[in-house]
Amino acid sequence: KRKAEHSSEQRQGEVLELEFESMLRAQFPMDTIEPVAKGIRGADVVQRIVLPTGQIAGTIVWELKRTRSWSDGWIEKLKEDQRAMRAEFSVIVTQTMPKETRSLCHIEGVWVCEFPSAFGLGHALRNQLIQVFHAQSASTGKGEKMEFLYNYLTGISFRGRVEAIVEAFRSMQNDLDREKRAYQKMWAAREQQLMRVLNNTVGMYGDIQGIVGASLPKIETLELEAGLPGVDENSVTRQLEN
Numbered sequence: 281k282r283k284a285e286h287s288s289e290q291r292q293g294e295v296l297e298l299e300f301e302s303m304l305r306a307q308f309p310m311d312t313i314e315p316v317a318k319g320i321r322g323a324d325v326v327q328r329i330v331l332p333t334g335q336i337a338g339t340i341v342w343e344l345k346r347t348r349s350w351s352d353g354w355i356e357k358l359k360e361d362q363r364a365m366r367a368e369f370s371v372i373v374t375q376t377m378p379k380e381t382r383s384l385c386h387i388e389g390v391w392v393c394e395f396p397s398a399f400g401l402g403h404a405l406r407n408q409l410i411q412v413f414h415a416q417s418a419s420t421g422k423g424e425k426m427e428f429l430y431n432y433l434t435g436i437s438f439r440g441r442v443e444a445i446v447e448a449f450r451s452m453q454n455d456l457d458r459e460k461r462a463y464q465k466m467w468a469a470r471e472q473q474l475m476r477v478l479n480n481t482v483g484m485y486g487d488i489q490g491i492v493g494a495s496l497p498k499i500e501t502l503e504l505e506a507g508l509p510g511v512d513e514n515s516v517t518r519q520l521e522n
Contacts, residue, residue, distance in 0.1 A: 338409030400449030
């Protein structure tokens with residue numbers, strides 16, 4: 281049973297990685313998204329930020345975790361993978377966050393977030409890498425600016441901006457979900473109203489036809505289709521007149 285459960289978890293993890301890669305490519309079509317082959321030490325997915333000029337602005341490594349409990353050992357392991365791949369940023373995307381943390385946090389140089397926040401965080405980190413790349417290109421040989429950029433990226437201000445961007449993405453998604461639910465409720469109510477109007481119209485037509493008889497002009501949409509088996513319209517009409 282343990283072996284079967286382990287095999288099932290592996291398959292679920294592989295499916296999750298493929299789906300995440302596909303969604304990353306859709307979010308960042310210009311970038312290079314590469315999975316790390318099984319058996320090779322490293323994160324699950326590597327994202328290289330590609331500029332319109334073809335230059336590489338930086339690298340983000342993604343580690344996906346779909347387990348029931350958090351492990352502090354993930355942080356150190358991913359930091360080693362980040363250094364080995366010479367990546368600027370590393371992210372753990374997990375369904376189980378560390379205790380006493382929100383949906384997004386920064387632990388010992390590693391970003392940790394839930395799956396709904398992953399792409400908002402990806403956009404924020406990507407934009408920062410592009411800005412840093414342009415700043416580096418414009419300030420070659422200016423060590424003081426590089427030090428300023430380093431202090432900014434590792435400081436509270438940058439973290440606050442990233443969190444604000446991710447929260448905005450989540451708020452937009454929640455608003456969209458609420459709008460969908462509201463429209464579905466409104467459509468259901470209108471459908472019920474239309475059905476009541478239609479039923480009352482048909483009933484009123486039947487009442488009048490029972491009183492007036494054959495002299496009432498026919499409304500084709502309210503009549504039985506001609507040629508239905510077992511239905512004699514003249515007989516039905518005579519019965520209504522009687």
